[in-house]
Amino acid sequence: MSKGFPDVMARLIEGFCKMPGVGVRSAERMAFYVLRAKEADVESLARSITEVKRNVSFCRECNNLSESDLCLMCSEKKRDRSRICVVEGPNGVMAVERTGSYNGLYHVLLGALSPIDGIGPGDIRMGDLVRRAEDPEVKEIIIATDFTTEGQTTALFISKVLGRSRIKVTRLSRGVPEGACVEYADVGTLQRAFEDRRTV
Ligand SMILES: [Zn+2]
Secondary structure (H helix, E strand, C coil), rough: CCCCCCCHHHHHHHHHHHHHCCHEEEEHHHHHHHCCEEEEEEEHHHHHHHHHHHHCCCCCCCCCCCCCCCHHHHHHHCCCEEEEEECCCCCHHHHHHCCCCEEEEECCCCCCHHHCCCCCCCCCCHHHHHHHHHCCCCCCEECCCCEEEEHHHHHHHHHHHHHCCEEEEEEEECCCCCCCHHHHHHHHHHHHHHHEECCC
């Protein structure tokens, strides 16, 4: 791979290739961008990469991305603590926040169930969710996992596990198209899916 390039350049291309969705051609284009870009821009990019790795981790309560122990949402005092919206990844949190129609807490699973790939409840943050649902202050769990096979399997599992408890468990309506990821749904669609959520 990357034959004919100077060693440092080949290493950079190989590094880019490890990024999700980046093939050799794109990696080469990115490497050429680095070569041509202003030194200050490249240094700033390199610094951001190191800083993200060093300073961003997961919230101890909801697993959202955070620069401190608790994320912005969990530490915001005026949030409605009676509702928890369950999403697959931090991008789901951003998507729901963009709708402006939700003011509760979140729970980020950091994945979704996929029996075919051997991903079970123990591989995602399911146990944390069950523990959080035991808090008497929590009244509703809103499942906002994707409308993919994995997301639907996860939603079904959550509703089975928590459905027997005193908590109301709801799922976003089908306004979000089948197979769609919550993070890519447009704001209006997601707003409607929230308003039309149904008990499961
Ligand atoms: Zn949090």
